[in-house]
Amino acid sequence: MKAIELTAPGLVAFRQTELPEPQVAPGEVLVRLRAATLNFADVAVATGAFPGATFPMIPVADGAGEVAALGEGVSGLSIGERVIPHFMPNWQGGAMTSRHVAAMRGITLPGSLAEYVAVPANSLVALPAHLDFVQGAALPIAATTAWNAVRSAQLRPGSVVVLLGTGGVSIFALQFAKASGATVILASSSDEKLERARQLGADYLINYRATPAWDEKVLRLTEGRGADLVVETVGGATFARALNAAAMGGTVFTVGFVSGTAVSIDLLPIIVKALRIVGNSTGSVADLGEAVRAIAAHRIVPVIDRVFSLDETGAAYAELSAGGRHFGKLGIVH
Numbered sequence: 001m002k003a004i005e006l007t008a009p010g011l012v013a014f015r016q017t018e019l020p021e022p023q024v025a026p027g028e029v030l031v032r033l034r035a036a037t038l039n040f041a042d043v044a045v046a047t048g049a050f051p052g053a054t055f056p057m058i059p060v061a062d063g064a065g066e067v068a069a070l071g072e073g074v075s076g077l078s079i080g081e082r083v084i085p086h087f088m089p090n091w092q093g094g095a096m097t098s099r100h101v102a103a104m105r106g107i108t109l110p111g112s113l114a115e116y117v118a119v120p121a122n123s124l125v126a127l128p129a130h131l132d133f134v135q136g137a138a139l140p141i142a143a144t145t146a147w148n149a150v151r152s153a154q155l156r157p158g159s160v161v162v163l164l165g166t167g168g169v170s171i172f173a174l175q176f177a178k179a180s181g182a183t184v185i186l187a188s189s190s191d192e193k194l195e196r197a198r199q200l201g202a203d204y205l206i207n208y209r210a211t212p213a214w215d216e217k218v219l220r221l222t223e224g225r226g227a228d229l230v231v232e233t234v235g236g237a238t239f240a241r242a243l244n245a246a247a248m249g250g251t252v253f254t255v256g257f258v259s260g261t262a263v264s265i266d267l268l269p270i271i272v273k274a275l276r277i278v279g280n281s282t283g284s285v286a287d288l289g290e291a292v293r294a295i296a297a298h299r300i301v302p303v304i305d306r307v308f309s310l311d312e313t314g315a316a317y318a319e320l321s322a323g324g325r326h327f328g329k330l331g332i333v334h
């Protein structure tokens with residue numbers, strides 16, 4: 001089968017190769033992959049910053065495709081069915097354990113830049129009928145994380161949500177927050193991207209370059225109350241402002257580190273406002289299933305900024321690692 005391998009840490013170390021087709025073990029399904037999408041973590045893996053990968057490896061955690069063969073004992077799936085293989089196939093539900101973390105597609109297991117992959121049948125989620133393969137491939141990491149954020153804060157009509165930037169997680173969080181009836185305040189570096197966010201339903205827009213104290217603007221927009229949920233996708237540069245922007249009892253859903261992981265903060269806002277600082281590391285197959293059900297029910301269409309071919313894998317990684325050029329997700333089609 002045709003595959004892209006990453007031969008060593010580095011964004012220029014991709015090579016196209018032919019590999020034997022994987023054999024399906026009992027309980028597994030052979031998936032003919034049709035598309036992949038990139039996450040920030042894929043760049044971290046490719047640059048050697050994410051632990052666990054051994055080279056050469058087939059990169060990219062997230063993908064989608066169709067069932068090509070069924071292993072012994074697999075029922076309830078049929079050849080040709082469109083599916084999304086979850087990138088942590090052993091994490092069916094509940095709390096994450098080290099056993100789940102040890103098996104991640106695109107890191108310690110073969111990823112999505114190959115024609116075929118063999119995965120446990122119970123790690124597959126059906127691709128909603130209104131989505132194509134690239135849109136389906138956008139869901140495992142980014143949509144599940146955004147779903148967990150919205151669920152953790154128990155959003156309801158009238159809740160206020162703050163989103164930072166217009167990357168994959170923020171745009172899914174925007175779509176889920178609007179589906180929940182919440183008011184969304186979104187900050188981006190670009191007026192053009194803010195306009196695109198407005199078209200997706202964002203209620204208030206802040207250019208964080210023009211208004212670095214975006215947290216104060218959030219407080220003004222909410223008459224001093226603050227946000228019920230801040231989805232912290234940025235990390236070091238924004239965490240203290242996220243605490244300031246949160247309402248009493250609000251949730252700072254902490255997932256991202258695009259600006260690093262080191263922070264110096266004042267504990268007082270956490271104590272005085274009784275904030276919930278909730279850490280999250282993507283989500284389980286069950287979480288992905290719930291996110292997909294919400295996406296199907298609300299006819300949510302993932303935002304794919306650009307689609308690259310397999311031959312353009314290096315260019316796709318370069319686009320994501322440039323930081324801040326894309327809006328939503330970047331896809332790679334087979």
Ligand SMILES: NC(=O)c1ccc[n+]([C@@H]2O[C@H](COP(=O)([O-])OP(=O)(O)OC[C@H]3O[C@@H](n4cnc5c(N)ncnc54)[C@H](OP(=O)(O)O)[C@@H]3O)[C@@H](O)[C@H]2O)c1
Pocket residue numbers: 039040041141142145164165166167168169170187188189190193208233234237238254255256257258259280281282283320323324325326328
């Ligand atoms: N822990 C988890 O569960 C989990 C799951 C998924 C992702 N993540 C992490 O979450 C982060 C975001 O992921 P992603 O896939 O959405 O990344 P992404 O698509 O690369 O988006 C990153 C966005 O961050 C925005 N940004 C950068 N600096 C900013 C700042 N100072 N203030 C506000 N926004 C800023 C930019 O938006 P503009 O261009 O609009 O300015 C940029 O597009 C990454 O660190 C990723 O590893 C964690």
